[in-house]
Amino acid sequence: MHEAEIKIERNADIIYNALRxxxxxxxxxxxxxxxxxxxxxxxxxxxxxxxxxxxxxxxWIDMIEKLLQKS
Structure with a gap:
């Protein structure tokens, strides 16, 4: 089994709700x-x-970050 982990600190709750x-x-x-x-x-x-x-x-994370920067 192969694994990867992405750790996010900035806007974590927003990204979580968008991607969960x-x-x-x-x-x-x-x-x-x-x-x-x-x-x-x-x-x-x-x-x-x-x-x-x-x-x-x-x-998806990159897209969310860019949208947040524009608002």
């Missing part, structure tokens, strides 16, 4: 929100599935 229902095919996604820190854990059987899920979540 997102899924990734052939991956297990776990969200933990603790004291203004968000941890997203991604597990996949293949490295290519892990990479695809990681890329998706990183793009």
């Amino acid at each position: 229902y997102e899924e990734a095919p052939r991956c297990r996604i776990k969200f933990e929100l603790k004291k203004e820190k968000l941890i997203i854990k991604i597990e996949a059987r293949s490295i290519s599935n892990l990479r695809a899920a990681l890329n998706s979540f990183l793009r």
